[in-house]
Amino acid sequence: MFDRQATALIRPAITRLARALSAMGVSADTLSVIGFAIGIVAAVLIASQLHAWAIGAIVLSRLCDGLDGAVARLSAPTDRGGFLDITLDFLFYAAIPLAFAVADPARNALAAAALLTAFIGTGSSFLAFAAIAAKRGMASTDYPDKSFFFLGGLAEAGETLAFFIAMCLWPQHFALLAWVFCGICALTVATRLYWGWRSFG
Numbered sequence: 001m002f003d004r005q006a007t008a009l010i011r012p013a014i015t016r017l018a019r020a021l022s023a024m025g026v027s028a029d030t031l032s033v034i035g036f037a038i039g040i041v042a043a044v045l046i047a048s049q050l051h052a053w054a055i056g057a058i059v060l061s062r063l064c065d066g067l068d069g070a071v072a073r074l075s076a077p078t079d080r081g082g083f084l085d086i087t088l089d090f091l092f093y094a095a096i097p098l099a100f101a102v103a104d105p106a107r108n109a110l111a112a113a114a115l116l117t118a119f120i121g122t123g124s125s126f127l128a129f130a131a132i133a134a135k136r137g138m139a140s141t142d143y144p145d146k147s148f149f150f151l152g153g154l155a156e157a158g159e160t161l162a163f164f165i166a167m168c169l170w171p172q173h174f175a176l177l178a179w180v181f182c183g184i185c186a187l188t189v190a191t192r193l194y195w196g197w198r199s200f201g
Contacts, residue, residue, distance in 0.1 A: 051168040051169070058096075065085070
């Protein structure tokens with residue numbers, strides 16, 4: 001919901017850093033893989049109940065995720081890069097609830113399973129819309145820099161990052177936060193179903 005505003009706010013700093021990385025020969029695909037690897041480290045830290053360290057790893061992972069697209073746009077974005085980016089993103093998002101379930105199965109497993117189910121809803125509605133939009137030649141005016149039609153909603157990357165950080169700050173309340181975010185994801189899926197129904201009718 002806040003991704004466009006947040007992107008506009010941090011774009012100058014991201015662009016400067018992307019130019020420096022590009023000048024050093026760092027590719028967008030490399031940043032995607034590094035960001036994913038750091039995200040998996042964050043999940044391992046959460047499973048080990050090292051939550052403060054996990055916050056740093058999550059933020060660094062998402063910084064790489066923002067930089068990969070910025071570096072790609074300095075040259076020529078590729079379909080391979082777009083595919084790699086979104087696939088690794090969804091794997092990272094799934095790893096964090098799983099890590100909380102591993103850390104404390106008795107308290108967290110059910111809420112983590114529900115959140116993973118909600119992520120399947122947001123992810124499938126997002127990708128299904130993008131696939132049909134591409135077939136119809138539709139373009140996103142809200143996110144013109146993306147590799148494919150980027151459909152927004154209440155639960156976007158910014159909200160997900162905020163909830164992940166909150167879960168690490170208050171791990172004892174993971175279940176409550178997960179259920180709240182499940183509700184936000186459910187509303188996102190409902191709105192995307194509505195938009196898809198109208199757009200493809």
